[in-house]
Amino acid sequence: DLVSGEVQTHLADVVVLASGGYGNVFFLSTNAMGSNTTATWRAHRKGAYFGNPCYTQIHPTCIPVSGDHQSKLTLMSESLRNDGRIWVPKDAKDKDKDPRQIPDADRDYYLERIYPAFGNLVPRDIASRAAKYQCDDGKGVGPGGLGVYLDFTDAIKRMGRAAVEAKYGNLFDMYARITGENPYETPMRIYPAVHYTMGGLWVDYDLQSSIPGLFVTGEANFSDHGANRLGASALMQGLADGYFVLPNTIRDYLASGPYPAVAQDAPEVVEARTSVTERVQHFLSCNGTRTVDSFHRELGHIMWEYCGMERTEEGLTEAIRRIRELRKEFWRNLRVLGGNDQVKAGRVADFCELAGLRCVDALNRRESCGGHFRVESQTEDGEALRHDDVYAYVAAWEWGGEDAPPVLHKEDLVYEFVEMKQRSYK
Numbered sequence: 001d002l003v004s005g006e007v008q009t010h011l012a013d014v015v016v017l018a019s020g021g022y023g024n025v026f027f028l029s030t031n032a033m034g035s036n037t038t039a040t041w042r043a044h045r046k047g048a049y050f051g052n053p054c055y056t057q058i059h060p061t062c063i064p065v066s067g068d069h070q071s072k073l074t075l076m077s078e079s080l081r082n083d084g085r086i087w088v089p090k091d092a093k094d095k096d097k098d099p100r101q102i103p104d105a106d107r108d109y110y111l112e113r114i115y116p117a118f119g120n121l122v123p124r125d126i127a128s129r130a131a132k133y134q135c136d137d138g139k140g141v142g143p144g145g146l147g148v149y150l151d152f153t154d155a156i157k158r159m160g161r162a163a164v165e166a167k168y169g170n171l172f173d174m175y176a177r178i179t180g181e182n183p184y185e186t187p188m189r190i191y192p193a194v195h196y197t198m199g200g201l202w203v204d205y206d207l208q209s210s211i212p213g214l215f216v217t218g219e220a221n222f223s224d225h226g227a228n229r230l231g232a233s234a235l236m237q238g239l240a241d242g243y244f245v246l247p248n249t250i251r252d253y254l255a256s257g258p259y260p261a262v263a264q265d266a267p268e269v270v271e272a273r274t275s276v277t278e279r280v281q282h283f284l285s286c287n288g289t290r291t292v293d294s295f296h297r298e299l300g301h302i303m304w305e306y307c308g309m310e311r312t313e314e315g316l317t318e319a320i321r322r323i324r325e326l327r328k329e330f331w332r333n334l335r336v337l338g339g340n341d342q343v344k345a346g347r348v349a350d351f352c353e354l355a356g357l358r359c360v361d362a363l364n365r366r367e368s369c370g371g372h373f374r375v376e377s378q379t380e381d382g383e384a385l386r387h388d389d390v391y392a393y394v395a396a397w398e399w400g401g402e403d404a405p406p407v408l409h410k411e412d413l414v415y416e417f418v419e420m421k422q423r424s425y426k
Contacts, residue, residue, distance in 0.1 A: 040201050040220055041350040048209040049396040049409060051202035051222030053354070054362035055371040057229050058309050059195035060127035063178055063188075064147040073193035074178055076171050078231055081120045081127070083155040083164070084188070086111050088148050092138040099141070099149055099187045110134060118425045125228065125371055125384075126425060128192035129309050135191070147189035156184065192309060196234070198225035198371055199358075202396040202411075206249035207241060210396075213259075215250065217241040222394070227370025283345045288333035292344045295330050299323070299348070299355055307359050310373045316363040320356060327352045357397060357406055364408065367391045381426075388420045 044050045061080055062073040087107040089095050094102055111130060112119040120127075131148045134140060141147045156164050161184060165172070172183045179189075200222040207215050207223070218238040225233060262269060306319035330352060336345050368377040368384035369391070377385045394411040 036347050037350045037354050038347055040216075041354055043201060043209065043211065043214060043216075045353075045399050046211065047399065048211050048214060048216075049202035049398055050357060051199055051394050051396050052227075052361070053197070053199040053358040053397065054307075054365055054395075055198035055225070055227050055369075056194060056307070056358070057124060057196040057198065057371045058128040058192045060124055060131055060192045061150070061190050062193040063175060064142050064191035066143050066179075073191065074174070075193065075195060076175065076190070077168075078124070080150060080168060080171060080188075083159070083167070084120065084150040084152050085109055085154060086120050086127075086131075086148055086150055086190075088134045088139040088141065090139075095139055095141050095145065099151070100185075108134075108139070115425045122425050123228065124195075125309075125373065129373065131190070131192055132309050140191075142189045147191045149187040150190045151187035152183065153187070194304070194308070196229060198222065198227065198229055199361075202394070206252070207245055208249065208253070210398075213253065215246065215253075217246060227372060229371070279346065279349075280342055282331070283334065283336040283342050284338065286332070286334045286336065288335045290329070290333050291335060292341055292348055295326065295334070296344070296348045296351065299326060299351055302326070303355055303358070307355075307362055310375055311362050312375045313363065313366075316359050319359045320363070323352060323356045323359065327356075360406060361395055361397065365391055365395065383424070386420075386422060392420065 040048075040050070059075050059078075061076050061078055063076065065073060087109045089097070089102055090106050090108045094106060111122060111127060114130065115122045115126070122130075134148055135145055138145065141149060152164060152168075164184070175181070175183050175188055181188075196219075200220050201209050201216040203209055203216050203221045203223050207217055207221065209216050209221075218241055219234050221241075224237045224240075302319055302322050306315040306322075330349065334345060336342050362372060362374075365372060366374060366377060367387040367390070368374050369386050370384075373384055377387065379385050392413045394413065396409040396411055398407040398409060400406045
């Protein structure tokens with residue numbers, strides 16, 4: 001999914017009408033099992049700024065694709081990199097061999113070689129790009145050459161199988177059920193996949209968006225992650241927002257009331273209901289030739305190819321063009337059969353718009369930083385090159401209209417006690 005942030009699907013279409021809930025207060029939060037962009041994007045279209053949409057975390061420890069039938073890759077815990085060693089064959093000719101038949105001297109433990117200080121424990125963005133480079137170089141293993149090995153042979157020798165099973169048994173079982181392979185005997189295959197977005201609706205220190213009374217919590221806002229993200233920080237953010245921040249800031253907001261109720265026939269309410277009805281009726285009556293899933297899949301391919309692990313000016317420009325064309329065809333040539341299909345259609349419509357904003361933000365930020373890697377901005381040895389003198393700001397985008405470009409607002413990042421420095425994991 002492109003963005004976390006879930007409430008009941010159609011609530012978000014009227015979420016900023018400033019009535020209901022507790023006085024004028026509305027909440028956008030998250031549900032990790034059904035995360036999608038509907039809530040955040042409906043609010044954004046009503047005036048809520050969207051912060052840092054280009055920063056996308058790629059998770060390096062996923063079970064690779066095995067065919068076109070898959071809708072997404074299965075994510076496994078990063079804890080596997082504590083004891084597993086990542087490698088590919090040194091010679092591309094060996095990529096189809098049984099990995100157990102490849103001697104250690106013919107294996108490239110590339111993370112340990114390139115990043116000796118951190119080895120297999122480098123941050124997710126670095127591990128993900130490194131795996132991509134190995135596969136691009138023809139050394140990828142498994143179907144389509146889209147995989148690298150995650151090997152526990154040394155860990156089992158060192159700790160014993162029982163100790164490895166106690167630490168990782170549930171993950172090994174999951175891998176075995178999906179792939180039909182025994183990871184205790186044969187190295188796992190992994191490949192990067194989209195995991196998380198650090199962007200989200202812009203909020204102030206009270207967790208209030210640019211729309212008064214609309215509070216955005218948890219993964220639906222942009223506030224805690226910056227350009228990158230640590231493991232479990234989404235859980236931390238949800239707990240901090242819910243336990244410590246909102247009980248105080250919501251109370252302060254409500255104290256400035258009372259807030260009169262909005263009548264059911266108010267122009268804003270009528271407009272919201274009408275727009276939702278017209279949207280659904282269009283989906284059901286369009287009667288085109290393409291399914292919702294076909295548009296969703298094509299959009300995903302565009303984003304992965306041009307706005308994935310690494311981005312270029314040429315690629316992002318092409319992505320923006322293709323997304324615009326895809327949106328036009330979506331509204332002209334969609335075929336919805338009813339039921340859950342119409343809900344999916346609404347979400348894909350939002351995905352298309354968000355994808356465009358994400359590419360615009362990525363094109364605008366001509367530096368490499370965290371989850372955003374621009375090929376044109378890298379050091380001599382291929383690492384991310386920041387430009388803090390130009391881009392030390394939060395990009396808070398305002399909805400510009402159906403056929404108008406988004407409007408950029410910059411919130412400068414000013415630190416009194418922390419010095420911004422270029423990172424190195426060599």
